[in-house]
Amino acid sequence: MKLSFLLAPLLLAAPAALAQKAPAAENLVQYARPIIGTQKMGHTYPGATVPFGMVQLSPDTDTLLYAKDGKYNPDIYRYCAGYQYDDPTIVGFSHTHFSGTGHSDLGDFLVMPTTGPLQLNPGTAQKPESGFRSRFSHQNETAEPAYYKVKLDDHNIGVELTATTRVGMHQYTFPKSDQAHIILDLMAGIYNYEDKNTWTYVRVVNDSLITGYRQTNGWARTRTLYFAMAFSKPFKQYGYRNYSKKQVYRGFWGKFDQAHNFPEMAGEQLRAYFDFNTQEGEKIKVKLALSPVSQEGAVANMQAELPGWNFEQTKAQSQALWQQELSKVTIQSPKKDDKINFYTALYHTFLGPTVYQDADGQYRGIDQNNHKAEGFTNYTTFSLWDTYRALHPLFNLVQPQRNADMVQSMLAHYSQSPEHMLPVWSHHANENWCMIGYHSVSVIADAVLKGNATFDANKALDACVATARHDSYDGVGFYRQLGFVPEDKNSSSVSKTLEYAYDDWCIAQMAQKLGRQDIHQEFSQRAQNYKNVYDARIGFMRPRLADGSFRKEFDVLSTNNQGYIEGNSWNYSLYVPQDPKALIQLMGGSKRFTEHLDSLFTMHLPDKFFAETEDITRDGIIGNYVHGNEPAHHAAYLYNWTDQPWKTQQRVRMILPKMYRPTPDGLGGNDDCGQMSAWYIFSALGFYPVAPGSTEYALGSPAIHGATMTLESGKTFRITVKNQSDKNVYVKEARLNGQKLTRPFLQHQDIVKGGELVFTMGGKP
Amino acid sequence: MKLSFLLAPLLLAAPAALAQKAPAAENLVQYARPIIGTQKMGHTYPGATVPFGMVQLSPDTDTLLYAKDGKYNPDIYRYCAGYQYDDPTIVGFSHTHFSGTGHSDLGDFLVMPTTGPLQLNPGTAQKPESGFRSRFSHQNETAEPAYYKVKLDDHNIGVELTATTRVGMHQYTFPKSDQAHIILDLMAGIYNYEDKNTWTYVRVVNDSLITGYRQTNGWARTRTLYFAMAFSKPFKQYGYRNYSKKQVYRGFWGKFDQAHNFPEMAGEQLRAYFDFNTQEGEKIKVKLALSPVSQEGAVANMQAELPGWNFEQTKAQSQALWQQELSKVTIQSPKKDDKINFYTALYHTFLGPTVYQDADGQYRGIDQNNHKAEGFTNYTTFSLWDTYRALHPLFNLVQPQRNADMVQSMLAHYSQSPEHMLPVWSHHANENWCMIGYHSVSVIADAVLKGNATFDANKALDACVATARHDSYDGVGFYRQLGFVPEDKNSSSVSKTLEYAYDDWCIAQMAQKLGRQDIHQEFSQRAQNYKNVYDARIGFMRPRLADGSFRKEFDVLSTNNQGYIEGNSWNYSLYVPQDPKALIQLMGGSKRFTEHLDSLFTMHLPDKFFAETEDITRDGIIGNYVHGNEPAHHAAYLYNWTDQPWKTQQRVRMILPKMYRPTPDGLGGNDDCGQMSAWYIFSALGFYPVAPGSTEYALGSPAIHGATMTLESGKTFRITVKNQSDKNVYVKEARLNGQKLTRPFLQHQDIVKGGELVFTMGGKP
Incomplete structure (x- = not known):
């Protein structure tokens, strides 16, 4: 009874918010086309994000190096947003992207679902089968505000992406396979160079949650981004490889087989994998939350924003945010x-x-x-x-x-x-x-x-x-x-x-x-x-x-x-x-x-x-x-x-x-x-x-x-x-x-x- | 009046503490000799620390590399504690040391006062004048619990060190000089190798306070230590050099002369310097606080433990802690x-x-x-x-x-x-x-x-x-x-x-x-x-x-x-x-x-x-x-x-x-x-x-x-x-x-x- 009384002033104070919540006569989200600007010079990204969202979960079609043999690589410029419309393959889906810049950074936490023998290198666009990347077709691609969908032809996997402010959500539809993988590539990045990563760290908390961070020295000189990544289904096994050329003291770490099912991964250049058996049409979902502060912050962000696993509902809520803003x-x-x-x-x-x-x-x-x-x-x-x-x-x-x-x-x-x-x-x-x-x-x-x-x-x-x-x-x-x-x-x-x-x-x-x-x-x-x-x-x-x-x-x-x-x-x-x-x-x-x-x-x-x-x-x-x-x-x-x-x-x-x-x-x-x-x-x-x-x-x-x-x-x-x-x-x-x-x-x-x-x-x- | 009543149970509950505070009949601190074990195999350090203190502020006589050309350097073993009694020179005074280990790490935040033309490389023991290191003599050296004193012959500087739990305090007695320097070497470290530092960062907060951190990949694989460093006298100028071979994107940072009086230093291999004019016998004091958590934590630790500049009082209080424990x-x-x-x-x-x-x-x-x-x-x-x-x-x-x-x-x-x-x-x-x-x-x-x-x-x-x-x-x-x-x-x-x-x-x-x-x-x-x-x-x-x-x-x-x-x-x-x-x-x-x-x-x-x-x-x-x-x-x-x-x-x-x-x-x-x-x-x-x-x-x-x-x-x-x-x-x-x-x-x-x-x-x- 008192509640309505207490609420009244709040309601009066926020008429605009109320007005925005009124159902819009027209669906405006349908007109916003994230694919526009992804070809040639626009440098926009087609992936999923909410208004002013921290997560920009979007496909990357290539991962060139900023410099080759110490010389600036001018082709890098095309990849400021990680995606170029004319490219034939997708390398994976990373969680941070600038929109429309003429220099770049980010591309953090590239995730890629694959099937078949495990491949931990991305391969080349010319020969995608040489790595984990996949051919795709624009016919099988949908890019809407807060929603992106594509078919990975080489792996026969359907990918759908959505996002909340701090969490990216992936929904992968697998074929039947006893060699289904989800790769987390911590080396990948936009405007990368060989030693751009200063450190990366991954902790396997349990069979369906990992946390960690990536530190880079790039356009942002001293950058750290933390993540928490949850899987809707426990992985049956996991592992990683460290591709760093850096001299590393190993000492008594040798008492473990760190490459397989070892819950602590650290180094400059890591790629991790998580293995599954899948049924035909089985959906495995992944949530990856970001934090600028800590791994715990990332876990808390996931809990606060996206505790459940309902992909359709998340997509609908995030698109409703767009409708509200576009209105x-x-x-x-x-x-x-x-x-x-x-x-x-x-x-x-x-x-x-x-x-x-x-x-x-x-x-x-x-x-x-x-x-x-x-x-x-x-x-x-x-x-x-x-x-x-x-x-x-x-x-x-x-x-x-x-x-x-x-x-x-x-x-x-x-x-x-x-x-x-x-x-x-x-x-x-x-x-x-x-x-x-x-x-x-x-x-x-x-x-x-x-x-x-x-x-x-x-x-x-x-x-x-x-x-x-x-x-x-x-x-x-x-x-x-x-x-x-x-x-x-x-x-x-x-x-x-x-x-x-x-x-x-x-x-x-x-x-x-x-x-x-x-x-x-x-x-x-x-x-x-x-x-x-x-x-x-x-x-x-x-x-x-x-x-x-x-x-x-x-x-x-x-x-x-x-x-x-x-x-x-x-x-x-x-x-x-x-x-x-x-x-x-x-x-x-x-x-x-x-x-x-x-x-x-x-x-x-x-x-x-x-x-x-x-x-x-x-x-x-x-x-x-x-x-x-x-x-x-x-x-x-x-x-x-x-x-x-x-x-x-x-x-x-x-x-x-x-x-x-x-x-x-x-x-x-x-x-x-x-x-x-x-x-x-x-x-x-x-x-x-x-x-x-x-x-x-x-x-x-x-x-x-x-x-x-x-x-x-x-x-x-x-x-x-x-x-x-x-x-x-x-x-x-x-x-x-x-x-x-x-x-x-x-x-x-x-x-x-x-x-x-x-x-x-x-x-x- | 009530106070005494309230205090009574506390006093009763802590009779041991009281007993410890009672004046000891005998000065026991005089018998504890930190120099014991510093020669040959003891691997102890002679510097200043309080019981169970986070700071171990101690001279390092050499900084060998763990490996040379990819091969383990057996000489490194002598330097587990940074100091070997038979060495003729001191490279500087770093803030963390293990006592008596047979493998090592640490040696963080090496500070060295010098006079004369600025030298940012440490030089060699054979030819100390080739760098900032200095000859010293055991005749001019005193090592007591929570107190270390030495004369740096090459620079004509008297050095005294003491410490609280989280703060190291240096007192340098300079000759008259218009080329007096205090060097902060972030590259130095115990059991170092060329790319052991993963990142270092320094922020010049004002003309007498800097903060920052050092991240290393060594015996501790993923280690970060933060610091705050205060000077009793404002420096007249400062700067740094980055010795990293790492490819670094510079971009628009080139709009600054970062090497001189630029308040933000970052990179893998940094040495910073702070310049002063000094009068004959002038004392410049430095406090360096550590934190495992943040730069702010280090500043707060300094405020909490050692807000003032009284070296003698700090030494006396820290030696009293030793007396209490030894008793x-x-x-x-x-x-x-x-x-x-x-x-x-x-x-x-x-x-x-x-x-x-x-x-x-x-x-x-x-x-x-x-x-x-x-x-x-x-x-x-x-x-x-x-x-x-x-x-x-x-x-x-x-x-x-x-x-x-x-x-x-x-x-x-x-x-x-x-x-x-x-x-x-x-x-x-x-x-x-x-x-x-x-x-x-x-x-x-x-x-x-x-x-x-x-x-x-x-x-x-x-x-x-x-x-x-x-x-x-x-x-x-x-x-x-x-x-x-x-x-x-x-x-x-x-x-x-x-x-x-x-x-x-x-x-x-x-x-x-x-x-x-x-x-x-x-x-x-x-x-x-x-x-x-x-x-x-x-x-x-x-x-x-x-x-x-x-x-x-x-x-x-x-x-x-x-x-x-x-x-x-x-x-x-x-x-x-x-x-x-x-x-x-x-x-x-x-x-x-x-x-x-x-x-x-x-x-x-x-x-x-x-x-x-x-x-x-x-x-x-x-x-x-x-x-x-x-x-x-x-x-x-x-x-x-x-x-x-x-x-x-x-x-x-x-x-x-x-x-x-x-x-x-x-x-x-x-x-x-x-x-x-x-x-x-x-x-x-x-x-x-x-x-x-x-x-x-x-x-x-x-x-x-x-x-x-x-x-x-x-x-x-x-x-x-x-x-x-x-x-x-x-x-x-x-x-x-x-x-x-x-x-x-x-x-x-x-x-x-x-x-x-x-x-x-x-x-x-």
């Missing part, structure tokens, strides 16, 4: 492909950052100590150079609580970081320092400015300031002293100068909102530094040297040692998102600026330059506009600040179908932990956050026929598109709650207070 | 050397097993999970093949609470062990499986039988039984099936059979006391198995084959592949401590047995046999009696079961001065974690525990003039020796509480209930 933005379109593109993109944006803590809140910190997340969920995998642009702004609309927790995770990183810095590119309790800038500050400022700072904003500002004043970091000392990063002291100097200036503007905005005037002043000043690398004589941003002069040798089309990274001067010269108006002035006014923009999209980039740009193929380039990389992601929207905003609409509608298609090769470049997909979501809805840290969105041209965004507050923001068609890409009129917009911009408050935006489209500008 | 047995003798021998031996017996948990009770278990010790202190370093004989029986007299905690630690090991076995030879959360037997059961039975089982004795018995039935362990399956270990199936088969039979008798005794009749019966039967390897035709124990026959090729003097380990048949044939009477019958009666015993002590062992015996030199052998190894440690006392017990008295008084001398080379063999020294203590007091697990002691001949044993109960047992002299080695009469003893035996209860034993000595048998 946050519902769209209307007569074309199924639009829905496939949209919900696949939304699916990709909700893959990460990923939960990185045990069920009890414990996690490994970047100081290599264990910590407990108090009052927030700890996340990892911050590909910030990519995701500050549109992914975190998207979260500020549809995942504000998670986004605030991500900021808390970044602040925890800051307080635990030996360098006393916010994350740059961090994963699994490690900073890998990838790319440039200190874009944590953009994510934090965007949350603060948009009113989603459930964290301590003043402490967060202090962390931003400390990071931005870290002189020994990547030219910041020179930048603070000279107003720019000098190319003769630090490479990619123009990219760094421009991005630091933008980040500084974010800090200034945050400081202003928090009334910290001294900081506001310092960083407003720093935010002007983009001007210091602009060479007015040529109309481009250009590297400068420490003596103040512009570097003589310079090619505006090249990215090869020209002061840029992942983009040439033509693209990067547009990178002043914090003040496009001033940039336009700097570059000679609206007309000249428009010409620059036009040429970006229409010129032909000679092959020799295109080959120089990292992480990109022709698929990701339109003219000289590189959509497959991020630096110009805002570029199409800059027309809004000229007198030809209709060109934004035209460019966006031109980019969308070229770069996002409902096919395995449908992504024009690495999805980059959801940034590419977040660009899609915003652009398809008709607006884009050109400068995160500002509360303004630039309007584009919606690609859908209508949409409803359901916010955590319970409010909804509705987008109605009249007269929509592939030809009608121009916005004739936009009305917000009935009021005609006179400028092609929208405010964050306009959305979060709820309401309706009505676009009326037309075929001409 | 448990006070002796009288007119000869200072007797006191030096006795208190040095007592010091050695109180070095280990060592505390292995943080101040808050957390420790790493053998399952590689962290656990919390509830209701006991967790210990590690169980050299059980050695220490079950006399060390743990000694503890049952003078350290019963610690001994019970050691048993609790062994039971925790059992419950966490992947193999579900009690420890064999375990250290630092690892089982190294060294030597043979399952002598944990002896330690447990001895504690149970002697009434010191504050643990759950029935659970302990279950653990013993499970261990003794572990068929895949070292021939146990054959032993259970055949009644002996067959030499053609498992080497050292006679040693194993004999020791298993003794251990089984221990289990039987314990089962009887606990009323577990089925177990008593099973193991009483098994305890008879020694008879199965006795060859009556030759009067010696002899290896048998699986077909039941005795092996034909056999040499009673050899230990080379003859069915024995660390002892030949002549010694091992006496190994039936559980029933000497039956053994004497088996071997042909008292006369023949006495002849065997006599010949053991008097025959000449040809050099070729002596060279075969492991861990031994001529120094440790008397005739064919090998005192430097353990299998015959009880042998001299076996005369008590013959009609010539006076020969026990004679042999013991002959062994004592030969094997224990007050000089650096004063130990006749490896001290083996205190077993050799425990033999001394018992024998010098006049009795010995021939069969731990029985409550009976065999009387020998006291070597001192009197002694008082103060028990934890507060009771005292007094030994008075009348007419004592070097010549008067024979016991004319022994009276217990005035009652003349008719048999040369003493009961445990006779001691623990308190009382007096009066020996009257004479010059003839």
